[in-house]
Amino acid sequence: MNTAELIAIDVHTHAEVSCWNPFDNYGEEYDRAADKYFGSNRRPTIEETVAHYREKKIGLVMFTVDSESQLGRRRIPNEEIAEAAKKNADMMICFGSIDPHKGKMGAREARKLIEEHGVKGFKFHPTVQGFLPYDRMAWPIYEVIAEYKLPAIFHSGHSGIGSGMRCGGGLRLQNSNPMLLEDVAIDFPDIQIVIAHPSWPWQDEALSLALHKPNVWIDLSGWSPKYFPPQLVQYANTLLKDRMLFGSDYPLITPERWMKDFGEAGFKPAVHEKILKTNAMRLLGLGEAQAAA
DSSP states (O other): OOGGGOSEEEEEEEOOBOSSSOOOOTTHHHHHHHHHHHTOOOOOBHHHHHHHHHHHTEEEEEEOOOOHHHHOOOOOOHHHHHHHHHHTTTTEEEOBOOOGGGHHHHHHHHHHHHHHHOOOOEEEOHHHHTOOTTOGGGHHHHHHHHHTTOOEEEEOSOOSTTTTSGGGGGOOGGGGOGGGGHHHHHHOTTSOEEEESOOTTOHHHHHHHHHHOTTEEEEOOSSOGGGSOHHHHHHHHTTTTTSEEOOOOBTSSOHHHHHHHHTTTTOOHHHHHIIIIIHHHHHHTOHHHHHHO
């Protein structure tokens, strides 16, 4: 990634449409409920997303969510995202997503994605994937991630997926309490764990875990910064300023809207560059930040 040419790095963007696989409408009721919840049905292709970020001179980390076991929906291929990242290596990085229910087969896939496709980290969504982060079922995949000393992003807090559906679509919010990541942080100190989103209703738990465990970070995606809890802004300005990361959750929120609101949300000017860019450079092992780390 050519960080010198980028004004920021967005560590949390989603691939929404596959151009490799045929359209799969199985479980589309989750999409319709999410559209209603978020007030948006924007679903760009990977190419359209990359073009948008290139125009804005913002780097991006992109991933899908493999929830084949819980939702029965065909995932967007990790390899499709990885190929786009290779073609746009100056400003894009691919993270993989593997359903933890795949166990050792998932671990084999993780290794292949790293060694053959250049994947630089992984994304998990405990609510949508239907697992508890500390469940030993996921250990084989974690072991591969730790072996290569790569980061892993975990969804935390409320989920718009399933919101308003009968029984919440059967999805359990309790799986995404960030404190459930503590065993993972202890047993896998070589994994840099990123807690995604303001973790409502468990924001204080996320802050406590990040303060206590030096391999835990927080990405600020999924909400406009103008709605952030005050304690999140407080710690981003002080004790956790080196482990807070810019993330938009695109296409839910555009990076330009997030950055505009960020500039007006009470973050000290001294932490702007850290949150928007240099913290992500350290996490991802990019450029001068890698040497400093």
